[in-house]
Amino acid sequence: MKMGRKGEKQFRWSKPMEHMMLQILAEEVKLGNRPNNNFRQSSFTRVVDAIKEKFGATCLPDHVGNHLRTVRASWSTIMAIRGRSGFSWIEDLKMIVASPSVYHDYIQAFVKAQKTKAYCKRYQVQFKRRREGKTDYRARVRLINQDKNKYNTPKYRFVVRFTNKDITAQIVSASIAGDIVLAAAYAHELPRYGLEIGLTNYAAAYCTGLLLARRVLKQLEMDEEYEGNVEATGEDYSVEPAESRRPFRALLDVGLIRTTTGNRVFGALKGALDGGLDIPHGEKRFAGFGKESKQLDPEVHRKYIYGGHVAAYMRTLIEDEPEMYQSHFSEYIKRGLEADNIEELYKKVHAAIRADPTAKKSVKEPPKEHKRYNLKKLTYEERRAKLIERLNALNSAAGNDDEDEEDDE
Known part of the structure; x- marks a missing residue:
C-alpha cells in the first residue's frame, strides 16, 4: 500500500x-x-x-x-x-x-496452438489422392516424366495393386487428360485357367503378371516374337531384343507397397518378366535372395512361384494341428487339392494362360424386375378414364335406386 x-x-x-x-x-x-x-x-x-x-x-x-x-x-x-x-x-x-x-x-x-490468419489464408491442401494415402506423388513424377526429345511417346508403367481378395495388374501411360490403361489382368480371372482358390498369394501374383504380359503382347501382335521364359526355374530372366521389333518396355509401379524382400509385388514382376516384358529390375527383392550371401537362390524362388510355401505349410498343419488344417484349407480339401499336387496345378495354369491370354467379357444376366411398393403415377388420360368409370358407376347405382322406389309405390 x-x-x-x-x-x-x-x-x-x-x-x-x-x-x-x-x-x-x-x-x-x-x-x-x-x-x-x-x-x-x-x-x-x-x-x-x-x-x-x-x-x-x-x-x-x-x-x-x-x-x-x-x-x-x-x-x-x-x-x-x-x-x-x-x-x-x-x-x-x-x-x-x-x-x-x-x-x-x-x-x-x-489446447492446441492456433494458426495465424495469414497461415490459414495461404494454406494449400495436398492433392486428394495424397490426403487419402493412395498415391505417392514423389514416385509418380519420376515414373511419368518423359524425355522432351521423345515428344508424345507414351511412357508405360507396370502397375500392381493388391486388395484383400484380388490382384490388379495394368499397363498404364499418363496423359494430360488422365491415365490411359493399355491392358489389364486380374486375379479373379484365374479360375478360368484352373486356379480357383488362393488368388492373392505369391504364386497367384506370378500368374497375374504372366497373364498381363501375354495379353498385352498378343494385343500388340508381339506374342510370337517374345515368348519369354516358358518354364519358370526361379532364376532371373531378362528378355533379349529381337531382330525386328524391340521388346515392350514398362517401369514397375508399386505405389505405396513396402518393397521388402519376397513381397508379392515382385512375384507379379517375375511373372511379367517371364511373360516377355522388358522391365528394369534387380534380383535383390525376389523371394530367395540371401541377405548374407548376396545371391538369389533359384530353388527357393521356384518354390514360391509354384506354391511350394503353401504346400509346406499344409504339411506342417497336417502333422501338428489337423483341426486347424481342416478349417484353414477347407476349400483346398473340397477340391481335392493336396500338398503334393499343388505344383502340377500351377504348371497347368501357366500353360493355359499362354494358350489363350485374351480377356473374356462376362455375360451379365438381365436385372430382375423389382416389386413396386408405391403406386405408379397415372397419366392424364388414365385419370380421366377412371373418373368417367366412377361417374358411370354412381349414375347406374342412382338409377337402380329410383327403379326400386317406383316398384314399392
Missing part, C-alpha cells in the same frame, strides 16, 4: 489478494456458485468486503472486477477442455490457486 496525497491508502493488487479471492471462489464453488457469467452479486460483494477488511484498500470493486474477469476467462478455458482430462471442478480450481505455472502447463498440454 502507498499513501495518497490526503493520507489515503493507494490501492495496488498483490498476490495475497489474488490468493484470498481464489480461496473465496473455491468456497463458492463448493456451494454450487461457479464464476461464470451468472456469478452472484453476493459472492462478488463477499470478495470485496473480505479484501477491504484485511487490506483496508480503496477503489476495490473495479480492481476486483478486472481480476475476476481474468479468472472467468481461465475458468471458461478449463470448461472447454476439462472433459479430456477428467478433473473435477475443485481440482481445476486447486490448479489455479497452486501456481500460475501449473495452470499454464495444463492449458498448453490440452
Whole structure:
C-alpha cells in the first residue's frame, strides 16, 4: 500500500489478494456458485468486503472486477477442455490457486496452438489422392516424366495393386487428360485357367503378371516374337531384343507397397518378366535372395512361384494341428487339392494362360424386375378414364335406386 496525497491508502493488487479471492471462489464453488457469467452479486460483494477488511484498500470493486474477469476467462478455458482430462471442478480450481505455472502447463498440454490468419489464408491442401494415402506423388513424377526429345511417346508403367481378395495388374501411360490403361489382368480371372482358390498369394501374383504380359503382347501382335521364359526355374530372366521389333518396355509401379524382400509385388514382376516384358529390375527383392550371401537362390524362388510355401505349410498343419488344417484349407480339401499336387496345378495354369491370354467379357444376366411398393403415377388420360368409370358407376347405382322406389309405390 502507498499513501495518497490526503493520507489515503493507494490501492495496488498483490498476490495475497489474488490468493484470498481464489480461496473465496473455491468456497463458492463448493456451494454450487461457479464464476461464470451468472456469478452472484453476493459472492462478488463477499470478495470485496473480505479484501477491504484485511487490506483496508480503496477503489476495490473495479480492481476486483478486472481480476475476476481474468479468472472467468481461465475458468471458461478449463470448461472447454476439462472433459479430456477428467478433473473435477475443485481440482481445476486447486490448479489455479497452486501456481500460475501449473495452470499454464495444463492449458498448453490440452489446447492446441492456433494458426495465424495469414497461415490459414495461404494454406494449400495436398492433392486428394495424397490426403487419402493412395498415391505417392514423389514416385509418380519420376515414373511419368518423359524425355522432351521423345515428344508424345507414351511412357508405360507396370502397375500392381493388391486388395484383400484380388490382384490388379495394368499397363498404364499418363496423359494430360488422365491415365490411359493399355491392358489389364486380374486375379479373379484365374479360375478360368484352373486356379480357383488362393488368388492373392505369391504364386497367384506370378500368374497375374504372366497373364498381363501375354495379353498385352498378343494385343500388340508381339506374342510370337517374345515368348519369354516358358518354364519358370526361379532364376532371373531378362528378355533379349529381337531382330525386328524391340521388346515392350514398362517401369514397375508399386505405389505405396513396402518393397521388402519376397513381397508379392515382385512375384507379379517375375511373372511379367517371364511373360516377355522388358522391365528394369534387380534380383535383390525376389523371394530367395540371401541377405548374407548376396545371391538369389533359384530353388527357393521356384518354390514360391509354384506354391511350394503353401504346400509346406499344409504339411506342417497336417502333422501338428489337423483341426486347424481342416478349417484353414477347407476349400483346398473340397477340391481335392493336396500338398503334393499343388505344383502340377500351377504348371497347368501357366500353360493355359499362354494358350489363350485374351480377356473374356462376362455375360451379365438381365436385372430382375423389382416389386413396386408405391403406386405408379397415372397419366392424364388414365385419370380421366377412371373418373368417367366412377361417374358411370354412381349414375347406374342412382338409377337402380329410383327403379326400386317406383316398384314399392
